[in-house]
Amino acid sequence: MYTILVCDDERDIVSALKIYLSADGYNVLTAYTGAEAITVITEQEVHLVLMDVMMPEMDGITAMTKIREITNLPVILLTAKSEDTDKILGLNVGADDYITKPFNPVEVLARVRSQLRRYMQLGGGQAPARTLQLGGIVLCDDTKTVTVDGDVVALTPTEFDMLKLFLQEPGKVFSPKEIYRKVWKEDPLGAEGTVAVHIRHLREKIEIDPGNPRYLKVVWGKGYKMEAYTK
Secondary structure (H helix, E strand, O other): EEEEEEEOOHHHHHHHHOOOHHHHEEEEOOOHEEEEEEEEHHHHOOOOEEOOOOOOOOHEEEHHHHHHHHHOOEEEEEEOOOOOOHHHHHOOOOOEEEEOOOHHHHHHHHHHHHHHHHHHHHHHHOOOOEEEEEOOOOEEEOOOOEEEEOEEEEEEEEHHHHHHHHHOOOOEEEEEHHHHHOOOOOOOOHHHHEEEEHHHHHHHHHHHOOOOOOOOEEEOOEEEEEEEOOO
């Protein structure tokens, strides 16, 4: 049974999410501030976090930053429609997805299942052994590890899947909508902004100079591609 941590200062929302998730077979833990969420994660086994952005004591963005110092487990942010800046900021600091309030329970469950599936595949070694390499980047699909010039790089499940997509077809240009469809496995509504944030975050981990990338290049007006670095 997977354990999900629900963190929101609105207790009615926490209660509702707990009902939906428990009915779908998940073990649900609760917290009402970002600080409480950090404590739960350090003390108990958690497989996924659903966390509000606007909370007292420690907001969701700050908590997200601290969570990424501890673990790469998937985090889905709960945001209001007016919090577009917070959505982008949350993705920048490592969130895997976001859900806009008021939310549809069916959408919540679908996104939770998608992120858990990706996360467990990343850590479960279910995929056949395979190594993908491009220049100094080596991705091992068996151990779910990535190294850049020999150094291990910690990627979130979303970042890993995105990098794997590029490495499987080096030189191919993927549009933001195509990337979103293949990685998130959903209809690419609002794909450009979400993909751009994850591309930026991935570059920060695999590039020496993210502003002048050696591998992950933008093709203006078309999308992104990975190509071998040549001096």
